[in-house]
Amino acid sequence: xxxxxxxxxxxxxxxxxxxxxxxxxxxxxxxxxxxxxxxxxxxxxxxxxxxxxxxxxxxxxxxxxxxxxxxxxxxxxxxxxxxxxxxxxxxxxxxxxxxxxxxxxxxxxxxxxxxxxxxxxxxxxxxxxxxxxxxxxxxxxxxxxxxxxxxxxxxxxxxxxxxxxxxxxxxxxxxxxxxxxxxxxxxxxxxxxxxxxxxxxxxxxxx
Numbered sequence: 001x002x003x004x005x006x007x008x009x010x011x012x013x014x015x016x017x018x019x020x021x022x023x024x025x026x027x028x029x030x031x032x033x034x035x036x037x038x039x040x041x042x043x044x045x046x047x048x049x050x051x052x053x054x055x056x057x058x059x060x061x062x063x064x065x066x067x068x069x070x071x072x073x074x075x076x077x078x079x080x081x082x083x084x085x086x087x088x089x090x091x092x093x094x095x096x097x098x099x100x101x102x103x104x105x106x107x108x109x110x111x112x113x114x115x116x117x118x119x120x121x122x123x124x125x126x127x128x129x130x131x132x133x134x135x136x137x138x139x140x141x142x143x144x145x146x147x148x149x150x151x152x153x154x155x156x157x158x159x160x161x162x163x164x165x166x167x168x169x170x171x172x173x174x175x176x177x178x179x180x181x182x183x184x185x186x187x188x189x190x191x192x193x194x195x196x197x198x199x200x201x202x203x204x205x206x207x
Contacts, residue, residue: 001016001017001018001019001022001024001099001101001129001130002016002017002130003015003016003017003079003097003130003132004017005077005078005079008076008077008138009075009076009135009137009138009139010074010075010076011070011074011075012070012071012075012076012077012134013032013068013069013070013077014068014069014070014077014079014096014097014132015066015067015068016066016067016068016069016097016132017064017066018038018058018059018060018064018065018066018067019060019064020060020061020062020063020064021059021060021061021062022059022060022064022099022100023057023058023059023060023099023100024057024058024067024097024098024099024100025043025055025056025057025058025097025098025099025100026055026056026058026069026096026097026098027054027055027056027072028040028054028055028056029072030069030070030071030072030096030097031056031058031067031068031069032068032069032070033067033068034058034065034066034067034068035060035061035065035066035067037060037061037063037065038058038059038060038061038065038067039058039059039061040056040057040058041056041057041059042054042056042057043055043056043057069096069097069132071096071134073134073136073205074136074205075134075135075136075137075198075200075205076134076135076136076137076138076139076198077096077132077133077134077135078132078133078134078135078139078158078196079130079131079132079133080130080131080132080133080159080196081129081130081131082102082125082126082127082128082129082130082131083128084126084127084128086126086161086162086163087105087108087124087125087126087161087162088124088125088126088131088159088160088161088162089110089111089122089123089124089159089160089161089162090122090123090124090125090131090133090158090159091121091122091123091154091157091158091159091202092120092121092122092123093202094133094134094135094158094159095123095125095131095132095133095134096132096133096134097131097132098125098131098132099129099130099131101127101128101129102125102126102127102128102129102131103125103126103127104123104124104125105123105124105125105126106123108124110124110162111123111124114166114167114168115168115179116179119179119180120179120180121154121157121179121180121181121182122157133158133159133196135158135198135200136198136200136201136202136205137198137199137200137205138198138199138200139158139196139197139198139199140196140197140198140199141194141195141196141197142189142194142195142197143194144164144189144190144191144192144193144194144195145191145192146191146192147190147191148190148191148192149188149189149190149191150188150189150195151186151187151188151189152186152187152189152195152197153182153185153186153187154181154182154183154185154186154187155182155201155202155203155204156197156198156199156200156201156202157182157187157195157196157197158196158197158198159195159196160189160193160194160195160196161193161194163191163192163193164189164190164191164192164193164194164195165189165190166187166188166189166190167187167188168185168186168187169185169186169188170184170185170186171184171185171186172184181203183203
């Protein structure tokens with residue numbers, strides 16, 4: 001699977017180029033167009049959300065094909081290349097397209113430890129291939145050296161690798177907080193590794 005992007009960062013579209021018989025998962029509402037012959041089957045609930053709870057599996061015909069996916073709201077699209085050795089924690093509403101070679105690791109222990117449950121605002125993915133993310137604004141990156149620290153608000157957080165250490169804390173212990181949305185919380189990161197963010201507030205942009 002290869003990914004080409006266009007109209008970024010304001011109204012991003014991801015073109016997924018598939019080998020013969022190769023498949024990807026995405027929300028049906030995000031499919032813009034495809035080469036004739038690409039088939040669609042239901043994938044049930046869970047997995048790729050993209051703002052919805054249902055997903056579909058799209059499979060290329062015997063001679064390959066392409067599919068264009070567009071997020072439900074304006075913003076950027078970002079192919080995050082997973083290389084097999086390191087997994088990534090990703091905002092639960094950010095995944096636009098997931099190839100079959102990338103696993104959604106439900107119940108991943110470090111996230112359960114971070115949130116005290118498995119229903120926080122992050123999900124974990126591992127495997128190989130481009131995991132296509134949708135962001136409400138241009139994607140930016142903090143490249144952290146060994147022991148370098150940065151604090152990010154959850155409304156702007158997109159993804160980070162397993163190499164990065166993180167902790168969750170309340171901005172105001174007496175104020176409102178939500179593990180599912182990140183309201184009232186901050187995430188502290190320590191390098192080495194890359195922390196991906198987007199330059200628009202997720203809640204204010206309607207994502």
